Amino acid sequence: MATVFKPDETFRDDYRYGNSDSAILRFPFPFGEDGYMYGVNIEPHSRPGSSGAFAVAFDVDEHYVSECAERATALALEPGRCLVLPHMREAEWDTLELIMESLAADYPDQFALERQGDDWTWTNRPLGLHQRFRFGDATTLPHPPFEYIVRQAQGDFTLQDQRDGTLYIDGGIATTPADWSLAFDVGMTFHEWHGPVPLAHQAGVFDRALQYLMRVRYGHPARRLNWTMTINPRLDTSPENYPLWGPDRASLTAQTIGSRLFLRVELQSFFRLPRSNALLFGIRTYLASLDELTRVPKWGRRLHRVMRDLHPDIAEYKGLSRYHDLLVAHLAAYDDGRPTEPGIAPDINVLAG
Amino acid sequence: MMDTQTLTLAVAEAAFVAPGLRRITLVAADGARLPPAAPGAHVTLALPGETRILRNSYTLVGADPCAGYTMIVRRSERSRGGSRHIHEVLQVGDVIEATMPHTLFALHSQAKKHLLIGGGIGITPLLAFVAHLRARGGLFELHQIAGAGEACVFETLLAPRAGERIHVHAGRTGLDLVALLAAQPLGTHVYTCGPAGLMDAVDATAAALGWPRSHVHREDFGAAGGEPFMLRLAASGIEIAVAGDQTMLEAIEAAGVDTPSLCRGGACGVCIVPVREGTPEHRDHFLSEGERARGCHVMPCVSRSKSPVLVLDL
Ligand code: HEM
């Protein structure tokens, strides 16, 4: 089915955003069971899974055009949100090639890549771009290669250099961060940048996850889902801008929580890059309001149980403590006590009105 | 979706660069672009052996998406048939299955200087490193140890070398490792590839001189696959042969038995199975040392068997 873009959405100020029925049904709901705890929830990103969002390497959905406009706005305000250390030049070109190749192969009606040796022509129809350039020569592109391509992709990306038995976060773009700062983390190791996360270190989650990531091979990407919540469909929840969005947490009421509180799911992907041997990390954020999600009966029931039983340290870390009681009380109305099927799929094909 | 497991390659060129050394260039059999590769990357080729398919890993001396992958293969006296096939049978136009390029021997991005030490055919990844460092102006020094009569072959492979620190030594005695390593500036990384004796000597010398472990790199093709073995599933009584290039999990799935898995890389713990008999060869990151020692559980997505038969509670 051809995607119809919604080019007029906004993720700040007047917040014009919503999901179509088909976007709700393909939402990567992150809870496969009625409880949640940190674990090494990584799987190969190579075969379609239980969510439509898993079907291709880089999912392009109805919010594509608006999200690219939001990225341009964020970068215009703060160019430092895109930051790549000099030794990652090769990884920048690797990223550009991987994203261009994938989009052109997965969405041939929207994107095209023609290559004659190092003379490349890139066509991006949704954004109306047609660019000839020389692969490897940054002077032939309007932006550095990594920034050029991530301006045309949904979600944030980071570049990891693999050395000394760990990964270093040595570059990236973060205009849709869930309360973390690239400028602060850049140059850190895997265990250092995960420092603030509660419970998971002690459980050995990061040791195992790192061993797995260091062995991700070219052509065999991996993925996992992570989640948090955001008031309003705001993509840019950076620590630097906390005053712009943090106070919203205190503004929810029983009347507004259903439409103003969004489940924020990150479809995280891990790709080995071929020339640089770096690891590309994709953080693709999906937003859906409680009102949208509870239209799927299984998800409404499960969301209530997960939130009710959430470990307080996790609730605190994710910033939910302030409105947690309100949230559980709101969701209780969608839980009829019936059992839920395992897995994240909505288990329905059509949404009731 | 990017889920390509293998590449189908065709031999575009094959030539002897010396009596025991054959250089081959492989391109995509369908004429498409090949994936690029990092210097130091290798591919594993499936080659016909005397009794079965052999999987041999070869470093890519050159990897160009259009011009193809180049490797130099030494004819091994102890060859089980892989290098013998490449030397005696392989012809332009032959088709070979290969894995995607994989990098376990990589240049370190923070090295102030790269010291490359090769022995014999161990020169192959170093040739890729030299090409990369030349193109980017990286500081390097190379010492290659050549066997009888091969010094001039390596001299040719390393040309042009005007003004570069490249030394070809006739035999091990020509190279004083202690003096060489002791003379390196701070921040130098050493990379070695060649006979195990040479690589061990570089490791030991560096350690004795107090080099940080993280500054010493040696070639590694990894331990993908292994010896074939038999699986018996206690509950169903099914017997399954696990091939050398297959995981236990893949073999169980191929036999039509449904068993849970998630990461398929030994990290998540989902595929865990109790072991009834036999000795697992653990390769996961999930079980603790104590759990491994008890040998009661195994992660079939990555682990194998030390005993010819492994009996699982499945
Ligand atoms: C290169 C890959 C990765 C990058 C760049 C990355 C980055 C991050 C960052 C920046 C944070 C926020 C930390 C903070 O509070 O400042 C985070 C949180 C976290 N990461 Fe990762 N991560 C990566 C891979 C993984 C993997 C493979 C796992 C697997 C288990 C994982 C598990 C987590 C968890 C559980 C959290 C807490 C999230 C929450 O509760 O909202 N990360 N990660």
Ligand code: FES
């Ligand atoms: S599937 Fe994750 S450990 Fe085997």
